[in-house]
Amino acid sequence: MRADARRNRDRILEAARDAVAERGADAPMELIARRAGVGVGTLYRRFPDRGTLLAALAEQYVHELMDALDRAVAAEPDAWAAVRAFVVYSVEKGRGAIAAALAGTSAPQARQTLVQRLDELVRQAQADGAMRSDVGTGDLMELLNVFACHPGVIPERFLPLVLDGLDRRQPRRRNK
Template identity: 40%
Template sequence: MKAESGAPLRADARRNRDQIIAAAKTIFVEQGPDAPMEDIARAAAVGVGTLYRRFPDRETLIREVARDNFARVLTEARAALAEEPTAWDALVRFLRFSQELRLSVQLAMLSPQAEAAIACDPLTGEFRRALLGELETVVKNAQAEGALRPDVGAGDVALVFTLLLRQLPNKLDNIESAAERVMGLMLDGLRAQPGSELPGRVLTGEDLLP
């Protein structure tokens, strides 16, 4: 782990950074991207001065939260490809863990400030490109196995999954259970089995990049 300057962080600085990012994720979910920075510092058990030394403004903190989310999902995607017995199993694991990205998607939807901080960040763009590359690989492998329907591409899968990451109605009794149910429906729709013909052309990962 390195600071913005590229220099390695000391153990205590790295611990403070990790605590602040974890607290920010929780507070952003509860209060939204405009939550007071003081609340985040309190939840992280650090002083406000410590928070601002690590993250001088809200945009920097939002950007680092998004980077952390994307990095975690990318690590899990690569692990799924390496460890799962089939490409279909890897795809399921990849998509289930990718719900970590829900916060980043929702932040961008709820706040123009957050959307700009995430969209304009080159490192987040690199993570997104790498993730779509891993998804391209697992989609093609699952199709080669005969497990995934042949008339879809990584772009199709990513777009359908992005819809699941959007904010679910708060009136639902159990949002996580509802998300799992929709995930099950989505995965069933992706399986190689007789179904309706899809309109339009196959979407690739490149179709979703700027």
Template identity: 40%
Template sequence: MSVTASTTPAPKQRADATRNRARIITAAREAFVEYGALAPLDEIARRAGVGNATLYRNFADRTTLIHQVALSVIARVVDHAEAAVAEEPDSFAALSRFVHAAADERIGALCPLLSGAVHHDDPELEASRVRLERTTNDLIAHAHADGLLRGDVGAGDVVIAITQLTRPLPGTDCHGLDQFVHRHLQLFLDGLRNPAPSVLPGRAATLEDLKQRA
């Protein structure tokens, strides 16, 4: 008597689930930029091309989804920084590429969202933040060491500028200004070049300055 083993398309199911999860995170990031933290979840599902049940099967609630968006954005920004260091001809070109790429992630619009609704004690998030801080500080340090970046600028100054120039925040009526972001970022970058034409007031901002205090 022969027994025919049943086969199931488990690998394909896992691949489909992975793609669905990635599509949901991408759609959520776009919706959160546009609408803020209260972006309708059914709209996110629609943009991702999945049903509401699939969204909730992957993300139990809004906070969990926002947390995963935060991890995704941080990972993408770090990937941009590492690619810039590996591929650009000099340290200031790498810094410039990183600044423009980080702006495309709309971290200014996402910053209030990501800082308010994520699980701050999550080890994965903390590891991602450490990686981001190390990579950003390295970019600045290399540009300083090469004499291409003015000495009175810190990593925090760069992050603040990216954050401010990638506003407006969700819920405003000024989204048409997005077309000017890279233009103004380039003006900012030109002002970072050494030698500096002026002396900046105060001290350079560090990434420690930007950490949320309890």
């Protein structure tokens, strides 16, 4: 693969990430190309169809999250603290609707590994009594998607709130 070709490939992926973040999974191919500083032709040569492009994006995204998880675990001795750190990072990193847009397409095996590892951590945090136990790993992933879909005010205002909601203490029935 020629050097310029590789460079373009990377640029395209980056541009696609931004575009998908802002405009959803069906962001115009031409927009992606222009942002990458590349012609549509180039885009199509590298990724024959939108599906291929999205799949590449998904794989990259999952890998990034995986790295983030590793880092969080390394940095935080406490399981619950690691979960928090991972969620915070993911929300900041997961620009726009990427996660949601890719939820279906997402590379199955990589994603599964990610979920599996996160699950261990969550169970640990719950076993420690630090995290409420009526919310599972699947819920957590879902939560990340929601945040990813609402960039801007939502994450900054509500992330702490939700994290507090996830914290310790069993849920108590309040009404009735």
